[in-house]
Amino acid sequence: MQLHEEIGPRATTISAIAERAGVQRLTVYRHFPDETAVFQACTRHWLEQHPPPHPTDWAGLEPGPARTRAALSAFYRYYRLTERMWAASHRDESAVPALQGPMAEFRAHLRRIGDNLIAGFGASTDTRLAATLHHALAFTTWASLNTQGLDDGAMADLALVWVTALLPPSDTPRPAEADTATHRE
């Protein structure tokens, strides 16, 4: 796991794993039949130790902006904590087949969460709203904004501005009580 983080799954060799573990190369082969098995085990174990944010974390909040901001903030914090591993995984995904399954699964998880948040805004399904929110939730977006020096809170606020700019103009941006028609779109 250290090596996957430091040099990426692609460059991580069995020899390096054995060396890092202070163990003979053969010993690694005794525990894992081949490289693929090592990577699968590593991925599973790492995900158990670093579970991504889950909808229950923000279930208590009002649907719409509040809940969306909480989700964005949670993912951005998660990305910061796990930055190196995600950068390496993202980079090496195409070259390491054992990575593609878990990565696809994570993306599906992200997509479900995004769809749920979008449903929380009253507005009927808008392509641009969905695209913006899904984009905001992506690791690459966090990484891009991070290189510009924004902290996680500022990034969440900023992404929320993007999202709310896509909402119908005469809506109620505050805690929904008066349900003035969410007409037009």
Add this chain to the structure above:
Amino acid sequence: MQLHEEIGPRATTISAIAERAGVQRLTVYRHFPDETAVFQACTRHWLEQHPPPHPTDWAGLEPGPARTRAALSAFYRYYRLTERMWAASHRDESAVPALQGPMAEFRAHLRRIGDNLIAGFGASTDTRLAATLHHALAFTTWASLNTQGLDDGAMADLALVWVTALLPPSDTPRPAEADTATHRE
């Protein structure tokens, strides 16, 4: 260049280049002292054949939204045309030293263009406006929005919505004539 596009600079070997060129491996070594020289020559040649958008392309347009949309659109079209190469370069940058110089140069180019566009909006330098525009110009942003099925025009429009949402609320986004309050947004 074909191989750099298809499998990426990192996986491109001299053997493969020779084979693809229908030539002996030794012949490649006659033209280029080593792998680094091949990659440098390849990068330079490719950039000559695929020059990125340049400010003169949109110099005729009004500063502000119009010019920004033209720039975004130009880069998005460029990214679509050169998608595979940029994806591969982005992915392999950390592993191929010969790539890091040109990539840094391109990023600097992008940054200059972004700063110029921002200056075109009257607004005093706003961190969030700058972050949004620089983010919108990045290849990773194009790639992210592209996976969601948006075409280049829709992407440029969408990014422009993000940017204009960051402008001071009671500003005059149009050539100032009718200043009926364009409130909120």
Add this chain to the structure above:
DNA sequence: CATTCATTGAACATACATGTTCGTTCAACT
């Protein structure tokens, strides 16, 4: 105490990569 089993050290075969060296062929230019 005896057995078991993970670990060790040292090989091995295979594959592929980078550069280099050598003598040969073959086309073009002077």
Add this chain to the structure above:
DNA sequence: AGTTGAACGAACATGTATGTTCAATGAATG
């Protein structure tokens, strides 16, 4: 016609990686 030089074919040395095989060690288990 003769010289030049690019391309060829076949090696070489070196490094690194994946897996496998074999005998020896050594500690924990029964």
